[in-house]
Amino acid sequence: MTWLWPAIFWAGAVAALAPWAFNSAAGFASAPLLGMAKIAGLIAGYLVAVQLILMSRVLETQLIAVWHRRLGGAVFAFITAHIVFSTVGHAAGRSLGAQTLTFIYDYPWLLAAYVGTALIVMIGLTSIRAFKRRMRYETWYYLHLYAYLGTALAFAHTVTISTDIVGAAKAFWIALYGTAVALAVWRRIIRPGRLAVRHGFRVSQVVQETPDVTSIHIGGRRMQEFQIRPGQFLWLRFLTRDGWGQAHPFSLSAAPDGHSLRVTVKALGDHTRGLQDVRVGTRVIVEGPYGSFTTRHGKTVLMIAAGIGITPIRALMEEMPPGTVVIYRARSEKEVVFREELDTLARTRNARMVYVLDEDVRTPSSDGTGGDGRGLPDALTAPGLTRLTPGIEERDVFLCGPPGLVRRVGAELRKAGVRDRHVHLDPFEL
CATH class of the missing domain: 2.40.30.10 (Translation factors)
Structure with missing residues (x-):
């Protein structure tokens, strides 16, 4: 059923653009800038609603991470296009500053929309990896909650100003955003509250x-x-x-x-x-x-963990079939977590446990880490993985650790002949 969610997404996109197609498309040639502004605004509004639904965590986690990250840039681009095309299209020879003031003073909910847009853009910028790495998680978390306020402010002008969003179209947009809010309330407030009372x-x-x-x-x-x-x-x-x-x-x-x-x-x-x-x-x-980082039955398994990424791997080891290979990378022996538990599980589950410690690297490369010169020890390169794991191309692979390492090891697995559908990731990045 991997087709289901993409199909729903594209069906929703068609429904979001349908009002423009029926009501305004005929006038596109006479006012192309305003036409592009309307299209960009409808797409941006739809994508913001999708992002809110993703934030409610109703989908499988890996899909959330991939879709949320990819759609973030698109939201920023379409919002920017909507503002630029609307301002230039309405200015008709006036300065862009004067037209912006006209929007703010003479159009209902436009000031709120500008504020909401600024909040959404701020959230998008702080989600870029280069910025996010420099922020405390707590700061990033609280800033992200402003997405709900920004969306509410921007949504108000969508259903009050647009001449295309009327009748059934307005009902669709209200239902779309209402669903996003209802899912967020259910998954973030009501269900946790019920679990707290029950357990x-x-x-x-x-x-x-x-x-x-x-x-x-x-x-x-x-x-x-x-x-x-x-x-x-x-x-x-x-x-x-x-x-x-x-x-x-x-x-x-x-x-x-x-x-x-x-x-x-x-x-x-x-x-x-x-x-x-x-x-x-x-x-x-x-x-x-x-999360769907869970066991698949009927296949042999390779599990790779780095640092604190050993936590879900340690839990999964209790269910893995005989012949499982576990590769655990840590910086030093003192940073190995669950050493005794892992060794016991390896014996009782007939698994092979391989510890890759940076301090034990004997043949350093140009960067002093050994292996491929990019911070990967030999055991995590394609040749090393193939040597340690018989029949690697037929195994399910569970990979968990820092995002950068997950991306690099994922590339090595592909070189080793492992198909993408057999690689299950938990990159510790939401």
Whole structure:
């Protein structure tokens, strides 16, 4: 059913443009700039609604990450085109500044639309990797919530000014945005609230794995009824004085046992550092589960993890078939998490465990890391992967780690003959 969501997306795009096609297309030749402004505005409005639906996390997680990132640039481009073509098309010899003031003073909801557009553009800019890497996650998270305000301000002018959006077309747009809001409320507020009432999630145990990695066990009532699979993740909101206002995604680091859930957190930012000292008994709001980074039966498996990306891999190992190969990259022995658990699982599941430690590299390349000269050790290059993993081209591959490494190793897997449909990614990037 991989065709279903793209089909729905394109059907929605046709429905969004249909009002212009029926009402205004005939006048395009006489006023092409205004025609392009209308088209760009309708497409931008539709894409913003799709982005809101994606933010409600109703789709499989990998689709969300890919679509959300790709559509972000398109939203920015079409919004810009709509503003430029509208201003130039209406100016008719006047200055663009004068026409902008006319829009603000004489058109209903235009000032709100400008403010909403500025918020949406700000969110888009802060989502670019180069900017996002320089921001605290907490800052980025709160800025992203302004997407709802920006959309509300921009939507008001869409249904009040456009001469094309009337009758059935207006009903379509109201239903589209109403669906986006309803999904967000259901997935982010109502469902987590129901889970909290039903299960009463609380921190039941805190275990220090390494100096900067902590496992948090979450218990509650009727835990055997909470359905989640190894490889999936949850958005968790720990109700501490400093952490109650934000939710973060965490993968299970052990298969659910019907009594508690275990997540493992590395201190990478203010919030995750604070969780190193979270108290037993702290209430937790749970949203999810999410993700399709789960086992596929009937195939042999290769699993590759880097750093804290070992967490979902560790959980998946409890379900993997005999003959599984697990490659775990870490900077040093002291940064290896779950060493004893991983070795035990490898023995009991008849799996092969390969540790790739940067400190053990014996044949450094020009960049001092060994391997291919781009920071990849030999074990993660195409020849190394092929040598370590018999029949690699026929295996399902589970790959989890920092986004940059995931992209590079993914390219090496393709060189090794692994088809894209057999590669399952969890790049720790939402």
